[in-house]
Amino acid sequence: MVITINQCQTDKMSSKTSFEIKQGIKVHVIHTDLYKTNLICVMLTLPLMKETVTKNALLPFMLRRGTKNFSDQYVINQELEDMYGASFDCGVDKIGDNQVLKFYIDTINNEYTFSKENILKKSVELILDIVFNPIMENGLFKEEFLNIEKENLKQVIESKIDAKDAYAFNNCITAMYGEEGFGLYKYGYIEDIDAITAEDLTEHYNKLIQNCKIDILLSGNFYQDEIVSIFERNENVKQLRPRIENYILNNEFTEKKQKVDNVQVIEEKMDVSQGKLVIGMDVLSNMENLQATALVYNAILGDGANSLLFQNVREKESLAYTAKSSFIKQKLNIFIRCGIQVENYDKAVEVIKKQLENIKAGNFTEEQIKNAKAYLISGIKAVEEEQDTEVVFYIGQEISKTDISFEEYIQKIENVSKAEIMELAKHIEINTIYFLRD
Amino acid sequence: MQIIENNKIKEKVYTEKLNNGLMVMVIPKKVRKKYIIWGTKFGSIDNKFVLSGESTPTVVPDGIAHYLEHKMFEQENGRNSLDVLSSLGVNANAYTTNNHTAYLFECTDCFYEALDEFMNYIQNPYFTDENVEKERGIIGQEIMMYEDYPDWALYMNAIKCMYHKNEVSIDVAGTKETIAEINKEKLYKIYRAFYRPDNMVMIIAGNFEPEEIIEEIKKRMKMTESQQTVKRIYENEPETIVSKKIERQMDISMPCFIVGYKDNDLESNKVKKSIAIDIIGNIILGRSARLFQKLYEKGKILSEPSWNYEFAETYAHVLIQGQTNYVDDVIAEISFEVERVKKEGIKEEDFQRIKKKIYGEMVKDYNEVATIANGFVANYVRGINSFDYFEEFESIHKTYVEKVLRDVLQEEKKVISVIKPNTNIMASKNK
Known part of the structure; x- marks a missing residue:
């Protein structure tokens, strides 16, 4: 097999090149000499649907169990240990309305091994083997593995109550979106697990692997040519067919929201010391430069030590230790999250609403805008200095089909004006107030 | 300079x-x-x-x-x-x-x-x-x-x-x-x-x-x-433990546990000892270990418990932390495996492979300025230079690791902390 490189993008700052090895299967090579490690990720992107979310979530658990070349996970683990403690992990992410099955392997660079071994090649081959060449018995996933992994997935789903703040956040999202798309839990649902058979799951996997969007990201001190030659010779890659990517594009042009008639107020009880307050808001605007404006708005509101939430809810009123907000760009939502004393619920909601009004009324200074921008820009600059963050950044760009350089991104943030922030503020509405308390 | x-x-x-x-x-x-x-x-x-x-x-x-x-x-x-x-x-x-x-x-x-x-x-x-x-x-x-x-x-x-x-x-x-x-x-x-x-x-x-x-x-x-x-002024700490076990309930999905071993020998080379304990953790319950395989296949653990040697100038202990629905079984199996390895020793082949793994992990710690600098501070206040780990790594032999296993993981210095899920049913309502 010979790979013809269709260069999609060359970004000078981070020297990233992307090429399609077959239709719907892309390889992204991020050349960098900042780290002593290589990071390799395989991402399978699938639309989030109630019928398939649980089955999809089960796949990483099954795939890590063994391949046709490494018969079980203990053999894989020995191999990883022998590769200087290469770490392999897999999991499930939610990006907008998509479920992303992710597999990654992190090794030291060849130059730090005792005798300059080529562990880059070894690790690429191993991860491709895990994702695309699972061990089968009579053409099916092994029953004994499946039974254990079904139980493991149940436990993972049940464990969502353990981290109370994340639990509250998830519940708020589900309250806003219901059990579809972005509202689904990324690991699926316990009641759907028992019915999954080895036949079902094998059929599902075989279909999925020939149809889903596949992205393979590699970051480290190596060049495209080295990678291309590994892929060209790889048997697992040869088996993959070209495909028309089936996933859901979420960005500022695809998301259309309507103002809710009544704000939902939800209270749930649990054995907690501290109440966890989550306020979900909709960004109901299609103004120009929306992403950057919403980021600056969010930074003024609740991202960083100079933000209104930190300064007022925490520093001025001493109501909380954590008081912050985040902007979910794929779904155009802003979520406010605070840990507060249960009795202070009304007071906290009042103080938070006051901050939202303040931004609308323009009660914030040029200094605050400058601070917010400085905070965001330093965050963008740091992306290229953290291997995993950079990989996550590029997968986000890939899925939302945005293709802007770090410089353009910074420029867009610099360009946001006070008038634009006030204009956007008029179109930000509370959708749901969720409170987890004792 | x-x-x-x-x-x-x-x-x-x-x-x-x-x-x-x-x-x-x-x-x-x-x-x-x-x-x-x-x-x-x-x-x-x-x-x-x-x-x-x-x-x-x-x-x-x-x-x-x-x-x-x-x-x-x-x-x-x-x-x-x-x-x-x-x-x-x-x-x-x-x-x-x-x-x-x-x-x-x-x-x-x-x-x-x-x-x-x-x-x-x-x-x-x-x-x-x-x-x-x-x-x-x-x-x-x-x-x-x-x-x-x-x-x-x-x-x-x-x-x-x-x-x-x-x-x-x-x-x-x-x-x-x-x-x-x-x-x-x-x-x-x-x-x-x-x-x-x-x-x-x-x-x-x-x-x-x-x-x-x-x-x-x-x-x-x-x-x-x-x-x-x-x-x-620090209190004089007796060599004994206070109690063997403590248990409480919280709203969690699965019981979690820590098995701790108090280490009273504060004068020994703790850098070298911490590497040895890292090796022991991998040998006994790492992702390729026999016991890990046994517990995983029985559905008793989902991921490998962590092993950590926590030490300062005035205290030192090993903490093994994990999650399981079979707390008593898993803790008993760990103790049993500790005793077995004490008696039978560590296999040379496993020892070499795990050493390679630990070396790789030490290299990975030098990726980011924050990790490096924080490591230097935490070590400095304990009288250690971070580079010492690489020096000590060279001198680690299997017999030394086996000695640390016998000296530190002693049954009478062992404690157990467990948190179990609450038994009451969660109530939920709309306001």
Whole structure:
């Protein structure tokens, strides 16, 4: 097999090149000499649907169990240990309305091994083997593995109550979106697990692997040519067919929201010391430069030590230790999250609403805008200095089909004006107030 | 200036002791990020001490080191240094542990502007009744946040099982009751006692010329050599454990446990010992271990329990932490496997493979300026240079590891902490 490189993008700052090895299967090579490690990720992107979310979530658990070349996970683990403690992990992410099955392997660079071994090649081959060449018995996933992994997935789903703040956040999202798309839990649902058979799951996997969007990201001190030659010779890659990517594009042009008639107020009880307050808001605007404006708005509101939430809810009123907000760009939502004393619920909601009004009324200074921008820009600059963050950044760009350089991104943030922030503020509405308390 | 070089990971550290006694270390790295951390050897365990010129010991409320850390950012001009640093676009923070407190920032631009503010606030505390009072509510919420973390409750309980009097059992943040006793006079007193240059260390990592950055530090250094000395008083800890087991309930999905082994031998080489314990953890219950395979295939564990050798100058222990629906079985199996390996020894082939794994993990720790610098601080306050791990690694033999296994993982020094799910049913309603 010979790979013809269709260069999609060359970004000078981070020297990233992307090429399609077959239709719907892309390889992204991020050349960098900042780290002593290589990071390799395989991402399978699938639309989030109630019928398939649980089955999809089960796949990483099954795939890590063994391949046709490494018969079980203990053999894989020995191999990883022998590769200087290469770490392999897999999991499930939610990006907008998509479920992303992710597999990654992190090794030291060849130059730090005792005798300059080529562990880059070894690790690429191993991860491709895990994702695309699972061990089968009579053409099916092994029953004994499946039974254990079904139980493991149940436990993972049940464990969502353990981290109370994340639990509250998830519940708020589900309250806003219901059990579809972005509202689904990324690991699926316990009641759907028992019915999954080895036949079902094998059929599902075989279909999925020939149809889903596949992205393979590699970051480290190596060049495209080295990678291309590994892929060209790889048997697992040869088996993959070209495909028309089936996933859901979420960005500022695809998301259309309507103002809710009544704000939902939800209270749930649990054995907690501290109440966890989550306020979900909709960004109901299609103004120009929306992403950057919403980021600056969010930074003024609740991202960083100079933000209104930190300064007022925490520093001025001493109501909380954590008081912050985040902007979910794929779904155009802003979520406010605070840990507060249960009795202070009304007071906290009042103080938070006051901050939202303040931004609308323009009660914030040029200094605050400058601070917010400085905070965001330093965050963008740091992306290229953290291997995993950079990989996550590029997968986000890939899925939302945005293709802007770090410089353009910074420029867009610099360009946001006070008038634009006030204009956007008029179109930000509370959708749901969720409170987890004792 | 002294230069220590590590050829394996191709890194160098430049060290210089300033005239006032402050140790400064520079780790040059060709990256855009710049990082500085200034730490003091003062943490939650330092609650009793005698100051020079005083005859009676001073006893301070639990959580005061952490409270001081929060209050350091307050400035006389009414501004908060955390806000000032944030508005420069730098990422500033601070933290308190059992044995040290540290202030830090990381940035790509504006390093020297931020350095002005950073060195200024740490050298100029400003406490008033009002600003000290304001923090009580915030720290109160921080304490409550930790109360909801099952891992924290699990850890504190394990420590309480192991130690009768040792200060490690004091919660870093204190309690709502103890922080109620903190006032500005007490904060000034501990600041003067422990924020002395000879009790501190500063680490700078990033794209720097060592001589140049040390000159810049000197320019901004106002602290003079301290005349005061402090004698810390720690309780004498008996060798025995307090109780074998502690259990409580929380709203969690699956029971979690810690098996702890108290290590009374505080004089031994702890760097070497910590590597040995890392190897033992992998041999007994790592992802390729026989026991891991057995427990996993029976559905008794989902991921490998973590092994950690936690140590300071005044305490040391091993903590094995995991999650399972079969707590008693899993803990019994671990003890059984520990005894089996003690008797049968470690296989040479496994030993070599795990050593390779640990070496790789040590290399990975030198990826990012923050990880590197934080590691240097945590080690410095324990009298260790981070590069020592590579030196000791070379000298680790299988027989040594087997000896550590026999000496440290002793049944009579073992404690168990368990948290089980609540049995009541969760209620939920709409408001």
